[in-house]
Amino acid sequence: MKKVAILGSTGSIGMQTLDVIRNHDDLKLAAVSAGSNIDLLEEQIREFHPRIAAVWSESKAKELRTSIADVVPACKVVSGMDGLLEMAAMEESDILVTAVVGMIGIKPTIAAIHAGKDIALANKETLVTAGHIIIPLAAEKKVSILPVDSEHSAIFQCLNGEHGNHIHKILLTASGGPFRGKTMKDLETVTLEMALQHPNWSMGRKITIDSATMVNKGLEVIEAKWLFGIESSRIEVVVQPQSIIHSMVEFEDGAVMAQLGTPDMRLPIQYALYYPNRVFLDGTRLDFSKLSEITFQKPDLDTFLGLKYAYEAIETGGSMPTVLNAANELAVAKFLHKKVRFLEIYEMIRLCMDRHTLIENPTVEEILETEKWVYETIESRWIS
């Protein structure tokens, strides 16, 4: 029996993880958590009987304690960052699925590693900003970081059994998002509704906007650098609009391994939870007799500046990926509230990257201070 704690159980990845647990008797839910959606959390507690529920807001946690008072066995409700840390490091779990969105995942992920938990990592913002802390810590504590992001899971699957064989290149595939083929001029007038229409994947709102700007692919290049220990010059983004090839690895002899499948996040979630085993997954399979084409393009870095800025942030290193990520988090939140235009997301990232004084090897506190500096810089300088 594997006991699973989920950071962000009410979100897109969180709910698909619950779907995997629902279908397997040898997986048991140990903990759930949410920002504020306590109605869904209550449903999850009544169905799965976890031991701990963490809610960000203390007032919502109080409401939840009252509404689940009749649940047996009792579920402890905790709140705030202390609550997230407690659930992340709880004794009863074996693995933490980091399905929370944003840099809020850094501290709980570190707490879980310190407590010896394996990590099924969906929360890419954590690795983008604190990869230099998390990867060595995981090695020291002998815990596995198992990728859930579909591209990284694909690469991880391609590397299975290749111990000692060097990666020549990672070919990170991208759908290109809803605005593939558009020019900078076209992007001046795109709306929130248009940006939320991802052609292939149904995901949370923040990552859907990140896919439209291609900041998501930039974050994934940084994520791949940390997960697979490879420099960014060997990570090539390939636009593959049908989202059938989830990523590829080219080895030194020129052989290219790829993982293909229908777009279904339950596969990488399941692979992380059962690694190195594979178990049955229902749902649509690839039907090659109906598949008309798989096409490839180069990404347009002059239009999709999110990807270009991400490569620049990795090359600069230190605190620069945090600046890129934090500016993007705030900019996307503003775009989701219709406070700024689509292209202002790039402009906010650029402003912060230009003004930042680099910290070479930031500690967690310095990463969080950098995030604060980014927020203050945008709030004080942005007139929209």
Ligand code: NDP
């Ligand atoms: P969602 O927005 O759907 O879900 C986010 C989850 O985080 C929700 O459960 C939310 O709770 C919770 N949350 C937000 N703020 C807090 C907080 N302060 N404290 C505790 N919990 C909080 O996001 P996704 O599932 O789409 O994405 C999650 C992560 O996975 C992201 O890093 C994303 O980049 C990555 N990812 C997602 C993919 C996908 O297909 N969705 C694919 C690959 C990676 P509440 O419901 O209360 O707001």
Ligand code: MG
């Ligand atoms: Mg991805």
